[in-house]
Amino acid sequence: xxxxxxxxxxxxxxxxxxxxxxxxxxxxxxxxxxxxxxxxxxxxxxxxxxxxxxxxxxxxxxxxxxxxxxxxxxxxx
Numbered sequence: 001x002x003x004x005x006x007x008x009x010x011x012x013x014x015x016x017x018x019x020x021x022x023x024x025x026x027x028x029x030x031x032x033x034x035x036x037x038x039x040x041x042x043x044x045x046x047x048x049x050x051x052x053x054x055x056x057x058x059x060x061x062x063x064x065x066x067x068x069x070x071x072x073x074x075x076x077x
Contacts, residue, residue, distance in 0.1 A: 001047060008043035008061065015065050025073055038068050 016035045020027050042064040046057050053060055069075060 004050065005043055005047045008046050008057075009039050012039040012042050012061060012065060015061075016068060019065070019069050019075075020073065023073070023075060025075070031072060034072065035068070038064075042068075 013035060016039065017027070020031070042061060045064075046053060046060060050057065
């Protein structure tokens with residue numbers, strides 16, 4: 001369970017960071033300060049509902065990252 005949580009947290013945070021880097025968006029300290037808790041929340045939800053979300057956990061993760069990117073960077077996927 002800890003391994004899964006760590007895996008999804010790292011994957012979510014790296015996806016948010018990579019999105020900004022690929023679009024050449026400046027990353028502020030505020031963005032990082034919001035990206036870390038958002039990654040933890042998304043990963044916690046996935047781990048808690050892992051049995052129910054097992055076929056769809058990557059879809060849920062992509063939706064969570066998409067919502068964060070839309071709100072934070074005002075960019076579409």
